[in-house]
Amino acid sequence: AQSVTQLGSHVSVSEGALVLLRCNYSSSVPPYLFWYVQYPNQGLQLLLKYTSAATLVKGINGFEAEFKKSETSFHLTKPSAHMSDAAEYFCAVSDRGGSNYKLTFGKGTLLTVNP
Amino acid sequence: EPEVTQTPSHQVTQMGQEVILRCVPISNHLYFYWYRQILGQKVEFLVSFYNNEISEKSEIFDDQFSVERPDGSNFTLKIRSTKLEDSAMYFCASKGQGTETQYFGPGTRLLVL
Numbered sequence: 001a002q003s004v005t006q007l008g009s010h011v012s013v014s015e016g017a018l019v020l021l022r023c024n025y026s027s028s029v030p031p032y033l034f035w036y037v038q039y040p041n042q043g044l045q046l047l048l049k050y051t052s053a054a055t056l057v058k059g060i061n062g063f064e065a066e067f068k069k070s071e072t073s074f075h076l077t078k079p080s081a082h083m084s085d086a087a088e089y090f091c092a093v094s095d096r097g098g099s100n101y102k103l104t105f106g107k108g109t110l111l112t113v114n115p
Numbered sequence: 116e117p118e119v120t121q122t123p124s125h126q127v128t129q130m131g132q133e134v135i136l137r138c139v140p141i142s143n144h145l146y147f148y149w150y151r152q153i154l155g156q157k158v159e160f161l162v163s164f165y166n167n168e169i170s171e172k173s174e175i176f177d178d179q180f181s182v183e184r185p186d187g188s189n190f191t192l193k194i195r196s197t198k199l200e201d202s203a204m205y206f207c208a209s210k211g212q213g214t215e216t217q218y219f220g221p222g223t224r225l226l227v228l
Contacts, residue, residue, distance in 0.1 A: 032215045043119075043206060043221040044158070051215050090158060094215060100146065100163040100170040101215055103208075107157040 002027045002093050006106035014114050019063075019078040021109045023091030026072065031093040033074040034103065035065055038088045047089070050074060061085065086113045117141045119220035121207050127226045128197055136192045136223045138207030146210040147190045148217060149182065151175070151203040158206065164190065197227045 007022040025031060035047040048059025055067040061084075065076045074091060091106040120139045128134050140147050149161040162172045164182055181193045190209075194201055204224050208217040 034216075036219070044208075044219040046216060046218070049216060092158075100165060101210060101217065102148065102160045102163050102171055103150070103158075103217060104160065105158040 002031060002095065002104045004091050004093055004104055004106035006089075006091050006109050008109055009107060010110045010112065012112040012114060013081045015083055016080050019076070019081045019085065019111065021076040021089050021091075021111065023065075023074045023076065023106060024072055025074065025091075025093050027093060027095075029096055030067070030069055031096050032101070033065075033067060034092045034094070035059065035063070035074075035076050036090045036092060036105075038090065038108075040087070044090065047076070081111075081113045083113050083115065086111055119207055119209055119218050121205075121220035121223050123223060124221065125224045125226075127228065130199055130227055131196050134194050134197055134225065136194075136205050136207075136225070138190045138192070138209075138220055139188055140190055140207065140209030141211070141218055142188070144209035144211045144218075146170075146212075146217075147182075147184070148208040148210070149192045150206045150208065150219075152206065152222075153200075153203045161192075161205075194225075197225075199227050201225060202227045 003026040005024045033050040036044040050067045058064045088108045090108045092103040094101045122137045147164040152158045162176045163170045204222045206222045207220040210217045
């Protein structure tokens with residue numbers, strides 16, 4: 001069974017600082033990988049995804065993530081945090097060989113941005 | 116931009132009552148999902164639906180739960196006899212053919228008293 005581990009349930013950064021949110025997955029074959037963001041009282045919005053080809057994926061709002069097969073990781077980064085980035089971030093995987101693409105989520109990382 | 120919508124946004128019910136949560140997926144999507152998020156916990160898969168039948172369900176999705184696509188646009192989740200532990204945010208998602216990306220609705224917050 002697939003699993004996702006997000007290290008750090010809460011990350012706090014200063015405005016303008018680097019954002020690094022960690023995600024490691026466990027899967028027999030490299031899965032599809034996603035980062036979703038959840039703003040307070042809102043649903044889940046797709047930030048970016050890795051499906052194949054380029055291992056460095058760029059998403060919305062200046063975020064990017066790098067797929068590293070050797071480390072089974074898909075960490076999310078942003079060079080300079082903005083106050084509006086404060087939200088909860090979820091890493092998720094789905095089975096590449098499956099037929100229904102159900103998502104398995106990590107526990108989420110709450111990002112706080114300090115002025 | 117097309118989006119998934121869900122109604123109601125909030126629902127409060129008494130234990131033992133039936134609730135129906137409604138979703139309108141993106142119009143040309145063929146795969147439909149329900150997930151739930153208990154407060155403070157991770158988002159969990161409940162069920163997937165394709166071609167008018169359940170394609171996969173989790174252990175959470177027991178006989179108290181059912182899904183239906185009653186017409187060409189709605190996708191519903193019914194909880195027949197709610198329990199306190201059913202209190203959660205329920206998300207609907209849909210996915211098109213030939214893509215991996217699921218699009219989520221804003222959720223229905225269910226509170227069972």
